[in-house]
Amino acid sequence: MRHHILTKLLLAGTVLAMGAGSVLADANLVFRFNDSERDEMRAALDEFEAANPGIKVELQTIAWNDARDQFLRESAVGQGPDVVHIAFVWTQEMAEAEAIMPLDELTKYGELPNGFDDFIATDLTMYEGKAYGLPWTADTWAMVYRTDVLADAGIDDLPTTWADLRKDSEIIKEKTGKTGFSFPAANQVWFPANYYLWSNGGSFIEADGNGGYKVGATREQIADDMNYFKGYIDDGLAPRSILSIDEPQDPALMQGLLDGSQAMALMPTNTYRQLLGAYEQAHPDEKIPFNSGIMMAGSQAPQTHLGGRTLAVNANTEHPEEAWKLVQFLSSAPIFEKYYTNQFPAQKSLLSKIEYRPEELGFAKEPGRSHPHLGCLCR
Amino acid sequence: MTLSPKMRTRMTVFWMLLPTFLILIGFYLFPTLYNLELSFSDITLLKLKKGGDFVGTTNYTEFLTSSSFRDIAINTVFWLTAISVSVRIVLGLLFALLLNSKFLKSMRLTTIARLMLLVPWATPPVVAVIAWRWLFDPTYGPINSWLISSGLISDPIAFTANLATVWPAIITIIVWNTTPLIGVSLLAALQTIPEDLNEAAAIDGANRWQQFRFITLPYLMPTISVLTLMSVIWTFNNFVYVWLTTGAGPGTFTNVLATEVYMKAFIDLRIGYSAAIGVSMAVVMAFFGAMYFRYFGLTEMQDKVG
Known part of the structure; x- marks a missing residue:
């Protein structure tokens, strides 16, 4: 009798442990991505899921026009996607609204391969001395x-x-x-x-x-x-x-x-x-x-703007570690080489590897007005 | 304690109405009061978690004294509401008279004409606006193609971007999408008019216009009165047509109160200021409704009809 009870307890414990283990290992993330390359991004996420069996990512798309206020509203009531694709210039206000997580709370789950300084336009992610997002793509x-x-x-x-x-x-x-x-x-x-x-x-x-x-x-x-x-x-x-x-x-x-x-x-x-x-x-x-x-000159030298997109992690996410893993994956070189090929990465190390086609050199040489210290998107 | 029969009836009524009252409080009164509270604060979308501070009537004063207030008010009251509601009522009345005419009946076209009239009404406003934007498109739109091929114009017209055509374009879309409801409602009212009244009037020598003026119109007035009130309130508050057609542009040329509420809340992120505009709109419509019923009330209309 004692033996039976012990066996049942062990079995029950094993089942519970397996159940608990699977809850910890499995995470369903939502990534809100607003560009038109939806199919390509889905393929990239499939690659991510294959490499991370415990994580599933739902790809969500809404219009850029609505993306800013939609996320602010969701975030205020504890909702919203785990990882969000926002404009460079929204990052500080999202941080002010406490809608996104500071990077120092995320980098404890894994450092960036080339450090934060490898990214351009990092000043646009800073709020009260902390960085709140990872510059993802740059454009002009x-x-x-x-x-x-x-x-x-x-x-x-x-x-x-x-x-x-x-x-x-x-x-x-x-x-x-x-x-x-x-x-x-x-x-x-x-x-x-x-x-x-x-x-x-x-x-x-x-x-x-x-x-x-x-x-x-x-x-x-x-x-x-x-x-x-x-x-x-x-x-x-x-x-x-x-x-x-x-x-x-x-x-x-x-x-x-x-x-x-x-x-x-x-x-x-x-x-x-x-x-x-x-x-x-x-x-x-x-x-x-x-x-x-490059852009036309007037009475002075030509000037355009440097724009781009940031990846940020929702302050309400229940899976910050998995969300950060996804952000790191999305910022890696293969994404820009295989899937998100219409965009320039916002990392100096990746920008330096780009082989521009001759007809694209105008973009590579375009000066960035908003951040003159960046010089240009050229190598 | 034994309740009197009258009291028992009252209690029964009370309990039966209670769920409705609770629903009204939860879904109508609470949001209204919350909106009123927001309108006295400086809350923004960035401060939703922290909450806003009480600023008294600052939002109202700022809105009512802003440089854009006059243009927004004219756009809302004159273009969006007065013109579009007037056109809808007149066209709706004409459609109703046509659908009720002996001519259509003799041609056996009544049913198909009524069905055709209902098609625009059954079209969702978003779909209607997208379809009309395509019709108005300067590059691919059939209206421009037709105007150019018929020699009426040589350069395409950007209907929704040209200051001279943008309001007529918006009103065209609203009228197309919403006039059928007016037409069908007036048709129903027309069919309640006793035929012998017109016959008696004809015997007494009344011509068609006199029959319409002194028999048909008075009978229709209660319906017209209600339809006008509903259309005014619905149009005054409407956001969809202007926003989807022009985004309140070119610039802010077609900005109306509803689009201003949206832009202040979700572009400037000023929820409190936006709430103040919303409350102002509700007050204006409540005042309009009260005045409307005072001067064009249904009771009076009923008295006129007898």
């Missing part, structure tokens, strides 16, 4: 040219100033009847408008020296900026329909570049890579008629 906007259209118009040298850009657009219109420079003239006209203003010595806002901000441009500077871009539409150099185009990846703008009815545009890195991919798919054996170049 640069000029993109359809070289065959420029050649048809007899333009040998790429424009270097805003005045050149306008002049070349007039030549292209006159000689080929095609659109020279075109741009998203609705919401994201903000980007070229800023570049124009920065390169002419102004700025929409600037620090007032007292912890606040003030307008950094005169009325004349802002009017000149608006009139420059408005002039393309008013003078028939760009179609009036661009007034309703929000983003550079709008099909109407992309199609103009793909079919050669438009010669010049500006766009971020991933959009350019999508454009090149679409052209190669449609014309598999042809030479690519695209080139890229």
Whole structure:
């Protein structure tokens, strides 16, 4: 009888121990990723799951427009994804809202292979002396040219100033009847408008020296900026329909570049890579008629912004160790080599390994205005 | 203690109504009071965990004295509400009269016409806006294609980005999606008018216009009155059409109160300020409703009809 009781107790203990062990080992994570490369990211996560049998990752996607406030609301009530994909410039406010974990609470589960200093734009992750996210990807906007259209118009040298850009657009219109420079003239006209203003010595806002901000441009500077871009539409150099185009990846703008009815545009890195991919798919054996170049200069040197994405761990996660393991995996070189190939990594060690295609060199040389100490995305 | 029959009836009524009252308190009164509390605080989305501080009526003062208040109020009251509700009521009445006409009956088109009228109403607003945005698209939209091919224009019109066309474009979408409800409701009211009234009036020499003016319209007025009130409240508070069509743009040209609530809460992250706008909207609509019933009340309408 004693033997039976002992056996039953041992069995029960074993079952309980196995159960408890499986609870500790298994973690279901949610990774919220907002870019369009959903299938590629799912494949990357499958690789992660295969390497980490106790961790399952659900891939969740919401629109970038809603991503910021959605996560803030979820976080405030103890919810939200375990790992979240946010913009560089949201990191500090997410930290202020206590929505994400500081890195020093995560690095105890494993150090970064090349240290935190290997990442760029780390100052944007700092809040009250602590880092709160891992810069993941970096991007900027640069000029993109359809070289065959420029050649048809007899333009040998790429424009270097805003005045050149306008002049070349007039030549292209006159000689080929095609659109020279075109741009998203609705919401994201903000980007070229800023570049124009920065390169002419102004700025929409600037620090007032007292912890606040003030307008950094005169009325004349802002009017000149608006009139420059408005002039393309008013003078028939760009179609009036661009007034309703929000983003550079709008099909109407992309199609103009793909079919050669438009010669010049500006766009971020991933959009350019999508454009090149679409052209190669449609014309598999042809030479690519695209080139890229740095932004236009005004009265001063050209300037664009350095943007990017951060990976952060939700302060409410029940699996910080597993979440950190996922963040480390997502920041590793294979992700950018095999899966997330439209993006530039935000790590110096990985950036230095990138073999830029000749038509991408404009992006590699683009200066970063927000962080002049970073120099550029080049090697 | 024995309760009197009257008291027992009252207690029965009380217990039967209690669940409804609890639901109303939980889902209506509590959120309303919470929203009111938020409107007197400086809470932001970044301070949700810590909570905001009491700031009195600062949010209300700031909103009512802001430089954008006038434009937002005009957009909401004139363009979004007055124009779109007026067009809907007039068009809805015309559709109802057409659907009730002997002409359609003689052509055996009544059923198919009613079904066709219901299609836009059955379309979810989000789908309606996406479909209309495509129709209005300057590059691929069929409206521009048709206008260009017919020679009416040479350069496509960016309907939702051009300041001259953006409000008419939004109103077109609202009218297309919501007029059927007005039409069907008025059709139901039309069918309750006794036919012999019109026949008697015709015998007495009343022409078609006089029959409409002095018989049909008074009979329809209670329905029109309720539909107008409902449409005004529903449209005044509506967010979907403007936001999905233009995002309150170009710039903030089509910004209305509902989109301002959203932008302040989820772009500027100012929950308290946004709540103050929401409370202001509720007060305006409550006042409008009270005045509306005072001057165009249903009882009076019923009296007119007899």
